[in-house]
Amino acid sequence: MIAGSPVEAGRWRSSTKRLIIAYGAFFVAWTVVLIGVISWQTARYLDGIVDGLLEQRVRFLSSVDRGQLPALLAATNQLDLRGLMASGLFDAQGRYVAGDVERLPANLPVDGRVHPLPEGVERTSGERAARMHAVALRLDDGSVMLLARDYGVVDRVGAIMRSSLMWGLSLTLVPGLLGGYLLSRGPLRRVRRLETAIEPVMRGHLGARLPVSGRRDEVDMLAAIVNRMLDRIESLLGEVKGVSDSIAHDLRTPLTRLRTQLHRALQLGGGGDDARARLLECCIVEADSLLDRFRALLRISELEDIGRRAGFGPVDLADTLRRVHELYAPLAEEKAIAFALECGALPTLCADGSLLFEAIGNLVDNAIKFAPQGGHVTLRAAASADGRVTVDVLDDGRGIPAAERESVLRRFYRSTASGAADAAGHGLGLPLVAAIARLHGHGFTIGDNTPHGARMTLHCWAADVARAGTEQEQEA
Amino acid sequence: MARILTIEDDAVTAREIAAELQAAGNEVDCVGDGSVGLERALAGGYDAITLDRMLPGMDGLAVVSALRQAGNATPVLMISALSDVDARVRGLRAGGDDYLTKPFAPEEMAARIEVLLRRGAAQRETVLRVGDLELDRIARVARRAGVELDLLPLEFRLLEYLVRHAGQVLTRTMIFEAVWGYRFDPGTNVIDVHIARLRRKVDAAGAAPLIHTVRGCGYSVRAP
Numbered sequence: 001m002i003a004g005s006p007v008e009a010g011r012w013r014s015s016t017k018r019l020i021i022a023y024g025a026f027f028v029a030w031t032v033v034l035i036g037v038i039s040w041q042t043a044r045y046l047d048g049i050v051d052g053l054l055e056q057r058v059r060f061l062s063s064v065d066r067g068q069l070p071a072l073l074a075a076t077n078q079l080d081l082r083g084l085m086a087s088g089l090f091d092a093q094g095r096y097v098a099g100d101v102e103r104l105p106a107n108l109p110v111d112g113r114v115h116p117l118p119e120g121v122e123r124t125s126g127e128r129a130a131r132m133h134a135v136a137l138r139l140d141d142g143s144v145m146l147l148a149r150d151y152g153v154v155d156r157v158g159a160i161m162r163s164s165l166m167w168g169l170s171l172t173l174v175p176g177l178l179g180g181y182l183l184s185r186g187p188l189r190r191v192r193r194l195e196t197a198i199e200p201v202m203r204g205h206l207g208a209r210l211p212v213s214g215r216r217d218e219v220d221m222l223a224a225i226v227n228r229m230l231d232r233i234e235s236l237l238g239e240v241k242g243v244s245d246s247i248a249h250d251l252r253t254p255l256t257r258l259r260t261q262l263h264r265a266l267q268l269g270g271g272g273d274d275a276r277a278r279l280l281e282c283c284i285v286e287a288d289s290l291l292d293r294f295r296a297l298l299r300i301s302e303l304e305d306i307g308r309r310a311g312f313g314p315v316d317l318a319d320t321l322r323r324v325h326e327l328y329a330p331l332a333e334e335k336a337i338a339f340a341l342e343c344g345a346l347p348t349l350c351a352d353g354s355l356l357f358e359a360i361g362n363l364v365d366n367a368i369k370f371a372p373q374g375g376h377v378t379l380r381a382a383a384s385a386d387g388r389v390t391v392d393v394l395d396d397g398r399g400i401p402a403a404e405r406e407s408v409l410r411r412f413y414r415s416t417a418s419g420a421a422d423a424a425g426h427g428l429g430l431p432l433v434a435a436i437a438r439l440h441g442h443g444f445t446i447g448d449n450t451p452h453g454a455r456m457t458l459h460c461w462a463a464d465v466a467r468a469g470t471e472q473e474q475e476a
Numbered sequence: 477m478a479r480i481l482t483i484e485d486d487a488v489t490a491r492e493i494a495a496e497l498q499a500a501g502n503e504v505d506c507v508g509d510g511s512v513g514l515e516r517a518l519a520g521g522y523d524a525i526t527l528d529r530m531l532p533g534m535d536g537l538a539v540v541s542a543l544r545q546a547g548n549a550t551p552v553l554m555i556s557a558l559s560d561v562d563a564r565v566r567g568l569r570a571g572g573d574d575y576l577t578k579p580f581a582p583e584e585m586a587a588r589i590e591v592l593l594r595r596g597a598a599q600r601e602t603v604l605r606v607g608d609l610e611l612d613r614i615a616r617v618a619r620r621a622g623v624e625l626d627l628l629p630l631e632f633r634l635l636e637y638l639v640r641h642a643g644q645v646l647t648r649t650m651i652f653e654a655v656w657g658y659r660f661d662p663g664t665n666v667i668d669v670h671i672a673r674l675r676r677k678v679d680a681a682g683a684a685p686l687i688h689t690v691r692g693c694g695y696s697v698r699a700p
Contacts, residue, residue: 257492
């Protein structure tokens with residue numbers, strides 16, 4: 001009948017997961033900016049210190065006596081244990097005089113100001129520090145003094161800072177993402193549970209409700225909202241059905257009285273007036289058909305409301321089918337319809353025997369009604385190894401178009417295409433069958449017979465399988 | 477003429493029941509209260525009782541079980557607005573002999589009362605006779621004017637029910653209930669078709685008809 005398509009497993013992400021991914025990306029970007037700013041500021045600060053140191057030293061050295069300068073330079077170098085400084089003294093022609101730098105770098109202006117020297121200077125020892133900051137100053141006697149300081153320290157500080165921030169970032173990000181992922185799975189699992197819980201509602205059992213965990217979180221809130229909505233829908237549907245039921249109920253009594261009066265009139269009718277008697281009989285037939293409708297309508301409601309399983313017990317399906325065949329065979333014969341019963345060995349069903357008989361009888365009655373004069377109706381049942389039992393009622397009438405198969409299960413719907421509108425009946429037969437099937441947990445489908453006609457199928461379960469199924473459901 | 481006690485609190489329904497039963501030639505007493513009804517019923521002298529399920533004073537179920545406990549076996553037709561199977565089963569278990577759901581057609585009620593009144597008469601006889609029709613209930617054979625009829629088992633059961641209640645009106649619902657054992661509307665004219673087939677075999681051309689149609693009501697088997 002109505003099959004709700006299940007929510008596809010792969011297509012859904014929890015909102016937490018999305019948030020975590022967005023937050024992670026934002027966090028990484030922010031950390032990169034932070035590292036950049038801190039490195040830049042530190043570098044600038046250290047630059048200032050290094051450059052200030054160089055300027056200060058060059059100013060001091062330029063003020064000492066020219067003769068002591070080579071010794072002083074050597075002493076400075078000796079004090080510089082880490083070998084960060086380099087110095088050199090050159091004569092006016094640029095020739096080496098003293099210090100540990102042999103050649104004055106060509107691209108360094110001799111202006112007494114600190115300049116960056118990306119390629120560094122070569123020391124007498126042959127070492128060459130990569131990045132240096134250097135200052136060259138022409139002394140009073142025309143000679144040139146060069147002081148340089150290794151700039152790699154600043155770079156290394158930057159590197160330490162960057163690596164510690166990266167550690168910090170990864171230590172924050174990895175547990176964060178992991179935790180977030182785990183967190184997001186919880187709600188998803190609960191949503192799946194909600195999905196399972198709502199399935200009966202989609203199948204038409206409006207009494208089912210979503211589980212509320214008592215954690216009072218957003219999922220509970222949503223479940224509670226949906227439950228309130230279901231309450232309302234159920235009560236509205238109940239009201240609608242209640243109105244039609246009470247109309248049927250209230251009209252039944254006066255209608256029965258009317259019928260009684262007609263019957264009495266027929267009894268009193270006086271001899272000989274045949275036309276009047278016939279008219280009264282027609283009226284009684286009409287009243288009866290109205291009463292039948294009300295009775296069927298109320299009966300469907302009764303079946304829907306009670307959900308009663310008290311009358312359930314083991315039912316011999318093969319025997320039921322034989323009795324149905326026996327009851328309706330003369331009816332088929334009158335229309336010269338070949339009515340066949342095809343059933344082999346069938347398992348016992350757990351059902352209300354009377355209701356099952358009524359449902360199958362209704363289907364057969366319908367089939368005989370819609371099969372053409374001289375047509376064929378088949379009542380067929382088969383059991384499969386897994387306990388499935390299908391009862392088919394086939395006719396070779398006009399059939400029911402696919403578009404109308406849902407509608408014919410609605411009360412009072414009369415299919416125009418299948419010719420039901422011309423046939424006797426009240427349009428409550430199939431809804432009644434559907435109600436009986438629902439009460440039993442049986443499936444009821446309408447299909448095509450080949451080459452034409454309708455095929456009505458009841459999908460049942462053998463008693464032992466059905467019981468096992470119920471137990472499993474209860475355990476779950 | 478039979479004396480019938482109607483215990484029913486709804487005046488209109490009580491009037492209808494009385495009118496229909498009186499029309500069939502019975503004497504009817506109406507009581508609107510459960511405990512008064514029980515007193516009257518226990519006082520005796522009634523051939524059948526129609527009993528509403530829901531009554532002021534004393535509930536219908538309580539009335540019928542009190543009646544049975546007192547050893548009174550007067551046939552009781554329970555009449556109730558409760559239509560479901562469980563209510564019917566409870567009514568019969570408490571001691572009711574038949575159960576009718578409101579609203580009902582009075583002739584259906586009268587037919588059921590008629591069956592209750594004549595209950596027991598033809599129950600134990602092994603051979604039933606109506607006119608020249610003879611039913612051997614042991615051998616499961618029917619003969620008309622000495623000629624054996626070719627009946628299917630179902631047709632024999634149907635004829636047996638009709639003949640057992642010869643002279644009484646039997647509605648389609650009663651026939652379906654008694655012969656098939658189900659209580660619902662079998663639809664269209666299934667019962668009529670079965671009767672028609674039976675009639676073709678029993679009332680063959682030339683013979684006086686035994687199976688009669690009661691217009692707007694049901695069927696009856698009568699000697700010609």
